[in-house]
Each structure stands twice: as C-alpha cells, then as structure tokens.
Amino acid sequence: EVQLVQSGAVVKKPGESLKISCKASGYDFTTYWIGWVRQKPGNGLEWMGIVNPGDSLTRYSPSFQGQVTISADTSVNTAYLQWSSLKASDTATYYCARRQRNYHLLSHSYYFYMDVWGEGTTVTVSS
Amino acid sequence: IQLTQSPSSLSASVGDRVTLTCRASQDISIYLAWYQQKPGEAPKLLMHAASTLQSGVPSRFSGSGSGTDFSLTISSLQPEDFATYYCQELNSDSYTFGQGTKLEIK
Numbered sequence: 001e002v003q004l005v006q007s008g009a010v011v012k013k014p015g016e017s018l019k020i021s022c023k024a025s026g027y028d029f030t031t032y033w034i035g036w037v038r039q040k041p042g043n044g045l046e047w048m049g050i051v052n053p054g055d056s057l058t059r060y061s062p063s064f065q066g067q068v069t070i071s072a073d074t075s076v077n078t079a080y081l082q083w084s085s086l087k088a089s090d091t092a093t094y095y096c097a098r099r100q101r102n103y104h105l106l107s108h109s110y111y112f113y114m115d116v117w118g119e120g121t122t123v124t125v126s127s
Numbered sequence: 128i129q130l131t132q133s134p135s136s137l138s139a140s141v142g143d144r145v146t147l148t149c150r151a152s153q154d155i156s157i158y159l160a161w162y163q164q165k166p167g168e169a170p171k172l173l174m175h176a177a178s179t180l181q182s183g184v185p186s187r188f189s190g191s192g193s194g195t196d197f198s199l200t201i202s203s204l205q206p207e208d209f210a211t212y213y214c215q216e217l218n219s220d221s222y223t224f225g226q227g228t229k230l231e232i233k
Contacts, residue, residue, distance in 0.1 A: 035222070045170065045213055047222040059220050095169055104157060104176050112217045113160040113175035120169050
C-alpha cells in the first residue's frame with residue numbers, strides 16, 4: 001500500500017528551529033516528487049513547494065522561498081520541511097503529498113496531480 | 128495564476144445535484160485537479176486532468192472544462208459528500224489552490 005506517514009504534532013516557541021518529516025512506503029521513493037502544503041487554522045490550502053527525491057531538486061512557491069527548506073533523504077525514504085526560526089504565523093497543519101504524472105491522450109502531453117497525501121502535522125508556535 | 132472558486136459556500140440537501148466552479152486567471156489547458164477535504168482530515172484527490180475520475184471515487188462525481196473555466200458536479204448528494212472542495216492548477220510551477228467551496232447540509 002502506498003503511504004505517506006508524517007511526524008507528530010509539535011509545539012514550539014518563536015525563534016526555535018524545526019524539521020518535520022514525511023516517510024514514504026509502498027513505492028519507489030526516488031521516482032515521484034513530494035510537495036508540501038500549508039493549511040492555517042480555518043483557512044484553505046496553500047502550496048509551499050516540492051522536492052524531487054531522485055536528485056534533490058527543489059521548487060518553492062514565491063510566498064515560501066527563503067522561509068522554509070524542503071529536502072529529501074533517499075536512504076530513509078523521507079522528505080522534510082524545516083524552519084530555522086519559527087514565527088507565530090507558522091502555526092498551521094502541514095501536509096505532504098506525492099506528485100503523480102500521467103499522459104493525456106487528447107492533448108498529447110504529460111500532466112500532474114497530487115494523488116497520495118500524508119495525514120498532516122500540526123505545528124503550534126507560541127510563547 | 129489565480130483560481131477563483133464559486134460559490135464560497137453552498138447549502139444543499141441529500142439527493143440534490145450541485146455544481147461547483149473554478150475559474151483560472153489565465154489559460155491552464157486541462158491541468159486542473161479537484162480535492163475533497165473533511166474536517167480534521169487530509170485532502171483527498173477526486174479528479175485530475177479536469178475530467179478524469181480518480182480510481183475509487185464514486186461515479187456521481189464528474190468534472191469538466193478546459194482553458195479558464197472548470198466545474199465539478201455531484202449528481203446526487205450523499206451524506207458523506209458534505210465537505211470543502213478545492214481546485215488546484217498544475218500548469219505553472221506555483222500549483223495554486225482555489226480558496227475552496229464549503230458544501231453544507233441544508
């Protein structure tokens with residue numbers, strides 16, 4: 001069974017660092033990009049960025065560039081999202097998701113979508 | 128690219144047919160996905176390439192559209208369908224989500 005299992009909820013103080021994880025199983029981890037999505041309490045979904053575990057290439061949403069670091073370690077089939085200095089505004093639930101690729105016959109092109117999601121990690125930043 | 132979903136919320140009854148819409152600020156071809164999210168749960172993929180039903184998703188869900196205008200239709204609402212629905216564009220690198228449509232029981 002294809003699964004993404006995320007690390008547990010965490011409470012941190014402003015200014016502290018944090019690294020949360022997303023462990024993949026049931027498929028070849030190096031073959032699919034892993035994305036991260038933020039959801040603040042009561043709000044919608046926000047795309048943060050994505051990593052290719054195969055070569056560690058990353059792409060960030062402009063809103064999150066420089067604010068977080070996304071990485072992956074193929075030796076443990078795990079993707080990571082980290083902060084060097086948390087703010088209260090980072091309080092949210094963070095989801096990882098696998099990017100799937102398919103071929104669309106009618107348009108003769110490849111396309112993507114996020115097909116498998118982790119259960120989410122709730123991060124609370126409070127003094 | 129910006130995605131605008133309408134309505135923001137919708138009240139409907141079991142058995143109703145409902146259509147949710149998602150409009151993109153520029154042409155995204157068919158590179159749109161729809162997700163369902165229930166409170167306290169992760170999003171669940173419903174539709175990809177605008178109109179392709181994800182495996183395991185009930186056939187009462189259907190999607191249509193291309194370019195800038197897209198829709199998700201539920202042909203006969205079931206109790207488990209009351210949730211928030213998000214569209215996402217996967218045409219650019221920004222992979223933007225719409226703001227969501229909350230579907231509530233009337």
